[in-house]
Amino acid sequence: MDFKLYQEGSAFDAYRHFGAHPGESGTVFRTHAPNAQNVVLIGEFSDWEELPMQAENGVWSLYVEGAVPGMMYKYRITGADGYTMDHADPYGFQSELRPNAASVIYDHTHYRFKDDAWLRQRNRGHNAPVSIYEMHLGSWRTKVHELGEYYDGEEILKEEDNWYSYREIAEPLAEYLNEMGFTHVEIMPLMEHPLDASWGYQPTGFFAPTSRYGHPDDLKYLIDTLHHHGIGVIMDFVPVHFAVDGFGLSRYDGTYFYEYPHPDVGYSEWGSYNFMHSKGEVASFLMSSAAYWIEMFHIDGLRFDAVSRLIYWHGDPARGYIDHAINFLKRLNSGLHERHPDIMLIAEDSTDYPLVTKSVPEGGLGFDYKWDMGWMHDTLDFFRTAPWIRTDQYNKISFSMMYFYNENYILPFSHDEVVHGKATIAQKMWGPYEEKFPQLRSLYLYMFAHPGKKLNFMGNEIAQLREWDEKREQDWDMLRYPIHDAFRHYFADINHMYKKYPQLYEGDYDPESYRWIIVDDGLGVVYAFWRGLGREKILFFFNFSGQDHSYYTFYLREAEITEELINTDWEEYRSG
DSSP states (O other), rough: OOOOHHHHTOOSSSGSSSSEOOOOOOOEEEOOOOSSSSSEEGGGTTTTTEEEEEEEEEEEEEEEOOOOOOEEHHHHHTTTTTTEEEEEOOSSSSBBTTTOOEEEEOTSSSSSOOOOOHHOOOOOOOOOOOOOEEGGGGGGGBBBSSSSSSSSSSSSSSSGOOOOOOOOHHHHHHHHHHHHHSSSSEEEOOOEEEEEGTTTTOOOOEEEEEGGOOOHHHHHHHHHHHHTTTTTEEEEOSSSSSSOOOOTTTTTTOSSSOOOSSSSHOOOTTSSEEEEESSHHHHHHHHHHHHHHHHHHHOOOEEEETTTHHHBBOOGGOOBHHHHHHHHHHHHHHHHHHHOOEEEEEEEEOOOTTTTTTTTTTOOOSSSSSEHHHHHHHOOOOOOOOEEEGGGTTHHTTTTHHHHSSSSSEEEEEEGSSSTTSOOOOHSSSSHHHHHHHHHHHEEEEEEEEEEEEEEETGGGGTTTTTTTBBBBBOGGGGGGGHHHHHHHHHHHHHHHHHHHHGGGGTTTOOOGGGEEEEETTTTTTTEEEOOOOSSEEEEEEEOOOOOOOOOOOOOOOOOOOOOOOOTTTTHTTTT
């Protein structure tokens, strides 16, 4: 690592210098705490007795013979304020299971990936099908229906025994994703975090996979397995804020080293501390974290959480731009693409800030994709409206195409839409239980026909009716009911249809790949458009009025309809 680049905020390899790096018979420890009065190392290798560290240019280091992988350690730091606190290693590669907080020495050379073939063909997917399954690893499937203590016939087992490990879940998850037709999985943050209810969005370990689901080698095995089955892996990345726990980054050297010093900008709406991206060491920390997951774990893409908070102060355009954070994003994205041109960078951004998915030389932020939150809100508002008054909402379906080609969009029905009293996607549909399913089938066909990549949170594909709860697995027993099982088969069919026909993904962001046929029938609430760049097109018709149109005419120039690919009212989808 070039220390000057690190201080300037341009280093992507700080993790190769800082942290605990084992050798043949011992380990080198390094941490940057430039304002600390004193730093000592404690750990299993010394029976937790203090080992003085040596300081040079604010970097405290020590080589310890006999410190080997699997041993726990902490830094005991007496800060500039005179207060002494035991901290986990900011660059620690493995963590002790919460609520404990020690770092663990880890050797990255032990696991050997077997995914060379996958990596050779990996790409950003602009002209490929991209259907993403967003999931929370601990509540997709569990060993019993609810987390908490349970009895296995011999003893009461603890909560963490209820989760499948990274290794245990690998094959079942890969097989399920292939069966359902998904191309990618997006896993909610896997960085170590102390609070289950934060879902990983308030991390403490930006280089450590959460120990809830096992060893770092097990996570590598999971990713390796998914790649073997042809599934790309996207991980949620949290570059905005971090957990306030004292053992983490908070006032690390007795000063506001990682966070802003003033609470007005330093304290987030989520009860966490905001990173100070104008500081070179902080920028390099986050850049190195992003590169680390790609290089060490073969992650295929990063979805950046809460990008609006990097563009505007507290995400509010009225408060103005955060120029240094915008510049940080540009350096990060351009640097990652320079080093790894085949990985996806995705912005979760609800603002209308321009050129998010344009390259940095073109004046953009350098992301590959942006979530289309406007499409999501308009579409769900439309489908929760009673059909007989949808004539007043008609333009909510057509409006997205007025701005679609401004960015490279992903159409998201994410976890944010199925929690906190918002109801699940299925529950949002207008009408009583039985009448929700025709609406739901129409919704999803419209989603997969619309240009743009697709993202669905787990449970959407089985028409889950209970809001997501991180403490419970998905309601898989709903598949005993024919209407839910039929919907799951329908969802799989449109996913596989999407992957089969290039008209639905090639030229996604080319205006020539989409043409309206009917977009002026507000009274009948009918829409039609075709997709495709070549001679053969796929034509989609939608009747969202809730009424049968037994006779409907339209004019299609020089075209012949040869095959019906799918119909949301086919009997097999209505009742199974």
